[in-house]
Amino acid sequence: MATAELAPKSAVSRSRRMRRLRENATGYLFIAPWIIGLVVFTGGPIFGGLALSLFDWDTLSAPEFIGFDNFIRLPTDERFVRSLHQTVYFTFASVPLGLTISFLLALLVNQKLKGVNFFRTAYFLPGVSSVVAIALIWGWLYDGHTGLVNFLLDLIPGVTPPLWLVDTRWSMPAVIIMSVWRTMGFDMIIFLAGLQAIAPEYYESARIDGANRWQLLRHITLPLISFTIFFLVVVSIIGSFKVFEQTLILTNGGPAFSTYTLVFYIYRHAFQQFNMGYASAMAFTLFAITFIVTMFQWRMQRRWVHYD
Amino acid sequence: MTEQVGTYPSDEQVGPSRITHGYVIVRRIIGKTLAYAGLTAVLTITAIPFLWMAFGAFKTEIQLFEYPPNLWPNPWTNNFPLLFRAIPFGHMFFNSWEISILATLGALVSSAMAAYAFARLKFWGRDQLFIIMLATMMVPAQVTMVPVFIIMHRLGWIDTHLPLIVPNWVGWAFGIFLMRQFFLQISSEMEDAAKIDGANAFQIFLRIFVPLSKPVLATLAVFAFLYTWNDLLGPIIYLTTQEKMTLTVGIATFKGFQYNRFDLFMAGALISVVPILIIFVIAQKYFVRGITISGGLKG
Numbered sequence: 001m002a003t004a005e006l007a008p009k010s011a012v013s014r015s016r017r018m019r020r021l022r023e024n025a026t027g028y029l030f031i032a033p034w035i036i037g038l039v040v041f042t043g044g045p046i047f048g049g050l051a052l053s054l055f056d057w058d059t060l061s062a063p064e065f066i067g068f069d070n071f072i073r074l075p076t077d078e079r080f081v082r083s084l085h086q087t088v089y090f091t092f093a094s095v096p097l098g099l100t101i102s103f104l105l106a107l108l109v110n111q112k113l114k115g116v117n118f119f120r121t122a123y124f125l126p127g128v129s130s131v132v133a134i135a136l137i138w139g140w141l142y143d144g145h146t147g148l149v150n151f152l153l154d155l156i157p158g159v160t161p162p163l164w165l166v167d168t169r170w171s172m173p174a175v176i177i178m179s180v181w182r183t184m185g186f187d188m189i190i191f192l193a194g195l196q197a198i199a200p201e202y203y204e205s206a207r208i209d210g211a212n213r214w215q216l217l218r219h220i221t222l223p224l225i226s227f228t229i230f231f232l233v234v235v236s237i238i239g240s241f242k243v244f245e246q247t248l249i250l251t252n253g254g255p256a257f258s259t260y261t262l263v264f265y266i267y268r269h270a271f272q273q274f275n276m277g278y279a280s281a282m283a284f285t286l287f288a289i290t291f292i293v294t295m296f297q298w299r300m301q302r303r304w305v306h307y308d
Numbered sequence: 309m310t311e312q313v314g315t316y317p318s319d320e321q322v323g324p325s326r327i328t329h330g331y332v333i334v335r336r337i338i339g340k341t342l343a344y345a346g347l348t349a350v351l352t353i354t355a356i357p358f359l360w361m362a363f364g365a366f367k368t369e370i371q372l373f374e375y376p377p378n379l380w381p382n383p384w385t386n387n388f389p390l391l392f393r394a395i396p397f398g399h400m401f402f403n404s405w406e407i408s409i410l411a412t413l414g415a416l417v418s419s420a421m422a423a424y425a426f427a428r429l430k431f432w433g434r435d436q437l438f439i440i441m442l443a444t445m446m447v448p449a450q451v452t453m454v455p456v457f458i459i460m461h462r463l464g465w466i467d468t469h470l471p472l473i474v475p476n477w478v479g480w481a482f483g484i485f486l487m488r489q490f491f492l493q494i495s496s497e498m499e500d501a502a503k504i505d506g507a508n509a510f511q512i513f514l515r516i517f518v519p520l521s522k523p524v525l526a527t528l529a530v531f532a533f534l535y536t537w538n539d540l541l542g543p544i545i546y547l548t549t550q551e552k553m554t555l556t557v558g559i560a561t562f563k564g565f566q567y568n569r570f571d572l573f574m575a576g577a578l579i580s581v582v583p584i585l586i587i588f589v590i591a592q593k594y595f596v597r598g599i600t601i602s603g604g605l606k607g
Contacts, residue, residue, distance in 0.1 A: 023429065023430055023431060024431045024432050026425075026429060026431070026508075026509045026510075027425050027429040027430065027431025027432075027434065028431060030421045030422060030424060030425035030429060030509070030513075031421070031422045031425045031426070031437065031479075033418040033421065033422065033477060033478045033479055034418060034419075034421075034422040034441070034478060034479030034484065036478050037418075037475065037478025037479045038440070038441075038444065038478075038479075040459065040478070041452065041456055041459075041475050041478060042444045042447065042452060043440075043444070044455070045451075045452035045455035045456050045459070046447060046451060046452060046455075048455035048458075049451055049452060049454055049455045052454060052455060105350060108343065108346050108347060108350070109347070111343055113340065113343055113344070113347075116347070119347045119350070119351060121589070121592055122351055122354055122355065123350060123351070123354050124588075124592075125354065125358065125585060125588070126354060126357075126358075128534055128538075128584055128585070128588045129538070129581045129584060129585070130537070130538035130540070130556045130580060130581070130584070131538065131540065132538075132540055132556050132557070132559055132560040132577075132580070133361075133556070133559070133576075133577040133580050133581045134357070136361075136559070136573040136574070136576070136577045137357045137358075137360065137361045137364075137574070137577055138357065139570075139573075140360075140364070140372065140570050140573070140574070141357060141360065143373065145373075145375065146373045146374065146375040146377065147377070148356070148360060148377050151375070151376055151377050181353070181354075181357075185354070238448070241448075242448055242450060244541065245540045245541070248540070248560075249540075249560055263450055266450060266453075267541075270453065270454050270457070271457070271544075271545055276454050276458070279454050280454050280455075283448075283450045283451045283453065283454065284451060286448065286450060286451075287447065287448060287450075287451045290448065291446075294446075
């Protein structure tokens with residue numbers, strides 16, 4: 001800007017100001033849709049929901065302010081406590097089981113073998129299919145008397161297979177098995193990306209030092225993919241706390257409320273009984289729980305996650 | 309491997325080379341056989357429910373509950389005419405495509421624009437707004453579900469496709485994040501040259517950044533499309549008329565209260581899954597790349 005130096009000072013600052021203004025305007029024009037979305041569909045509703053949780057509202061009559069009564073009611077609501085308990089059960093069974101299986105799968109498909117890409121793609125297919133379709137199929141496979149699952153279990157001597165979806169003790173394990181089956185290919189790919197990022201030199205030098213396979217896995221692979229494990233644990237737990245579609249289609253919460261989960265219960269209250277205030281209070285409780293669990297994991301990661 | 313000095317040689321390295329060689333080959337063959345056996349076993353577990361569904365779609369209900377179970381239908385039954393009479397299949401199929409395409413398009417356009425601004429433009433409060441955007445990614449949809457439903461109700465959008473499409477046109481946090489990372493890596497040379505030629509920000513975005521980011525856009529398109537096509541919670545809340553429902557939800561609700569016919573479930577599941585499997589197999593490389601870039605997307 002050689003000419004600018006010759007121009008009077010006020011003109012310079014004005015043109016600069018104009019340019020900055022235009023830059024700002026352009027920037028905001030580009031993010032305008034997102035800003036609208038933030039106000040109307042995310043940020044606004046968060047505060048709206050928080051306010052709503054302090055009201056009793058059935059959508060027909062006027063909302064009535066009741067303070068923290070919705071939250072106070074939660075621990076005394078037997079179904080809520082039960083739903084919470086079942087959500088925790090689902091999470092702490094499906095996450096370790098699913099991640100262990102998908103990690104082993106990742107090791108399996110990380111070998112240099114002909115046609116391994118075909119297998120990787122095939123393992124992925126359950127993850128891209130809708131939960132609805134998957135649950136419809138599994139609902140049939142789980143049939144206690146004629147289903148394929150029990151047919152196969154019957155082949156094993158000494159095993160008396162459970163009745164799965166009609167047995168209150170086995171309905172949740174059935175949901176868990178189906179969920180693990182659906183997501184294992186997804187998690188496998190993420191593990192695989194982590195495995196492939198490990199430089200082969202690490203293995204070579206350890207092998208020269210005489211390390212066996214188990215030692216390689218324990219002292220090289222696991223520490224080097226600890227961030228991937230951490231990421232998957234965090235994301236899977238958040239996802240599992242929201243379990244809903246599986247139980248809606250596979251069991252509709254039954255039998256005898258044995259597969260009621262938090263989001264299922266929220267959905268029931270919000271969109272079938274129209275208790276909007278109470279549903280909001282539960283949604284925020286869910287959010288608080290996932291937030292605390294995630295923060296806890298974030299704190300703990302220093303103990304076991306290695307960064308290069 | 310024989311010239312190693314100062315290490316701990318294992319037994320196989322000490323022995324004569326000819327024996328070692330044979331031993332290694334045998335071990336490799338055993339290893340490969342085991343690997344393929346494992347791969348095939350997992351493939352069976354993955355594929356069986358799909359195969360059972362595909363053939364089940366052509367069985368009568370009595371055949372479906374035969375014991376011992378048979379994969380092959382005997383005789384073959386065509387369940388589809390009955391399915392199409394039970395649900396307005398044509399409408400639902402069209403709705404699924406319409407909603408998925410419009411939602412995907414909106415998610416791409418609005419996210420690419422915001423990502424470009426966050427990555428390449430300077431404006432007041434940019435970094436603070438970006439952090440807010442990251443924070444919104446952490447908030448589960450269940451928290452905003454009820455208030456957003458009330459907003460949609462006030463707008464008179466219940467039982468229309470708008471609640472499923474419009475929210476995608478106002479930015480998708482995950483898409484913005486992924487694309488911003490990509491835009492940051494693009495060198496500024498072309499951008500500077502275009503600026504000297506007098507191009508404005510919008511032209512630079514459209515002519516330089518969008519063409520360069522085709523792979524990322526494709527990845528995000530697959531994500532968005534699959535998500536919308538498979539979504540249950542959104543349509544189940546907002547749609548009440550059967551003719552307006554998507555295929556996924558149409559089949560789900562028709563399980564709930566109208567029929568309990570497993571022959572129709574299998575036919576319906578097959579029809580709702582086949583398009584998505586075809587799309588996935590075609591777009592597979594983008595999908596896998598997207599997961600690798602982002603480190604994954606769940607829930």
